[in-house]
Amino acid sequence: MTIVVPDADGLRRAVELLQGDSVVAFPTETVYGLGAHAFSPAAIAEVYRLKNRPSWNPLIVHVPHVAAARALAEDWPDAANELAAQFWPGPLTLVVRRARHLSAVGPPIETIAVRVPAHEVALSLLEAAGLPLAAPSANRSEGISPTTAEHVRRSLPEVPLILDGGPASWGIESTVVDLTGQTPRLLRPGALGLRALREVTGAIALPEEVADGAQRSSPGMNARHYAPRARVILAEDVSKVEHGDLAGPVAVLSYESVEDFSDDLVAEVLSVDPREYAADLYAALHRLDDAGVGTIIVQAPPETEEWLAVRDRLRRAAAS
Ligand code: TXA
Ligand code: MG
Numbered sequence: 001m002t003i004v005v006p007d008a009d010g011l012r013r014a015v016e017l018l019q020g021d022s023v024v025a026f027p028t029e030t031v032y033g034l035g036a037h038a039f040s041p042a043a044i045a046e047v048y049r050l051k052n053r054p055s056w057n058p059l060i061v062h063v064p065h066v067a068a069a070r071a072l073a074e075d076w077p078d079a080a081n082e083l084a085a086q087f088w089p090g091p092l093t094l095v096v097r098r099a100r101h102l103s104a105v106g107p108p109i110e111t112i113a114v115r116v117p118a119h120e121v122a123l124s125l126l127e128a129a130g131l132p133l134a135a136p137s138a139n140r141s142e143g144i145s146p147t148t149a150e151h152v153r154r155s156l157p158e159v160p161l162i163l164d165g166g167p168a169s170w171g172i173e174s175t176v177v178d179l180t181g182q183t184p185r186l187l188r189p190g191a192l193g194l195r196a197l198r199e200v201t202g203a204i205a206l207p208e209e210v211a212d213g214a215q216r217s218s219p220g221m222n223a224r225h226y227a228p229r230a231r232v233i234l235a236e237d238v239s240k241v242e243h244g245d246l247a248g249p250v251a252v253l254s255y256e257s258v259e260d261f262s263d264d265l266v267a268e269v270l271s272v273d274p275r276e277y278a279a280d281l282y283a284a285l286h287r288l289d290d291a292g293v294g295t296i297i298v299q300a301p302p303e304t305e306e307w308l309a310v311r312d313r314l315r316r317a318a319a320s
Contacts, residue, residue: 001157001161001162002160002162003149003150004161004163005163006121006124006125006163006164011124011125011128012128014026014125014128015125015128018035018036018037018043019129021037021042021043022036022046022160023043023046023159024036024160025138025146025149025156025162025163026121026162026163026165027119027122027163027165027168028118028168029090029119029168029170030170030171030172030190030191031138031146031168031170031171031172031173032145032148032149032151032162033117033122033135033136034047034050034051034137034152035062035134036134036135037131037133037134038059038061038105038132038133039102039103039132041103044059047059047134047136048106051141053136054141055106055107056106057106058105058109058113059105059113059134060113060114060134060136060176061112062114062115062117062126062133062135063115064123064126066085066088069088069094072099072102072114073112074097074099074100075096075097080096082200082201083179083200083201086200087196087200088115088116088118089116089117089118089119090116090117090118090192091115091118091170091173091190091191091192092175092192093113093174093177093190094113094114094115094177094179095112095178095180096114096179096180097111097112097180098110111180113176119165121163122165125163138155138159139151140156142226142227143227144226144227144228144282144285144289144317145172145173147171147279148167148283149164149165151286169279170191170279171278171279171280171281171282172190172282172310173191174190175188175189175190176190177197177204181205183204183205184201184203184205185204185205185207186204186206189312190309191278191309193306193308193309195305195306224316224319225313225316225317225319226282226316227316227319228285228288228289228296230247230289230294231246231294231320232295232296232314233246233318234298234318235298235299236300238252238254238297238298238299246295248294248295249265249291249293249294250294250295250297251267251268251288251291251295251296252265252266252298252299253268253270253299254269254270254299255269255271255272255277255299255301256269256271256272258299266291266293268284268287270284274301274306274310277310278309278310281313281314298318301314
């Protein structure tokens with residue numbers, strides 16, 4: 001395993017691996033991805049093996065521009081056109097019907113998830129490789145998504161090459177929207193907020209499990225996901241949680257403006273702004289894991305729509 005600078009030589013090595021049906025981790029604006037030629041069965045099998053990812057969970061295919069995305073789709077609805085024009089390159093994944101001549105990327109389903117990432121290194125890699133790249137987050141299944149090259153190295157030491165593009169700017173995964181039905185449907189809340197989406201598409205259907213935190217139904221949205229090794233407890237009021245019976249050391253993850261609780265605890269205090277909070281969340285969870293804490297008590301963020309993606313990830317991290 002090597003972490004390399006994404007200069008001409010680094011990209012050349014990455015392309016060589018990808019064209020040889022191997023895998024490469026690369027930066028995107030959301031989180032680091034584990035890239036593989038989307039239509040190479042050997043490369044895709046390697047992604048599932050390295051991540052220990054359940055075979056029913058499909059992968060997002062990354063492409064360098066809208067035309068390349070359309071080429072993978074059986075049809076390209078108006079909403080896809082409008083959303084792509086507005087938000088690509090960017091942290092939005094569209095699920096459309098897969099072009100019939102292409103094989104499924106993972107489980108045998110008739111849809112395909114596509115996105116154009118807004119990251120110079122990712123785009124250069126896609127152009128240079130000349131391949132659509134399937135790329136799940138570059139972490140072991142159910143673990144915390146990586147926002148740095150070092151996170152990838154520790155989670156997936158077997159990956160042959162990691163392109164280091166510095167810390168991911170959004171720090172949380174893309175928003176996934178299903179466009180195969182009458183109304184666009186949110187499958188995974190993410191970096192791109194609902195308000196921005198609605199301005200383009202009008203109404204968006206929210207699956208119950210996203211709206212009120214019930215159990216999973218869409219693929220990849222199983223309850224325990226994005227979880228650190230430490231036990232995570234979500235609390236409406238961190239200062240009221242009894243520590244006596246919790247596995248120690250006990251840490252607290254809160255955000256600015258929440259009152260100070262105790263001095264003898266390890267604490268991570270994130271921003272009160274949901275976008276900044278999201279950008280730092282996974283790195284904070286990685287740090288707390290590295291510090292060897294046994295329990296993380298997380299101050300539950302406000303129940304507003306702008307906190308939807310963060311609350312979704314925290315709820316999954318806390319699911320036992
Ligand atoms: O920000 C991101 O989306 C990152 C970066 C690397 O692009 N990737 C990522 O991939 O988060 P992953 O595999 O960790 O999550 C992909 C999500 C899963 O919830 C999966 O079930 C869903 O997208 N998905 C993929 N293909 C789908 C499809 N055809 N239909 C419905 N959901 C799909
Ligand atoms: Mg993931």
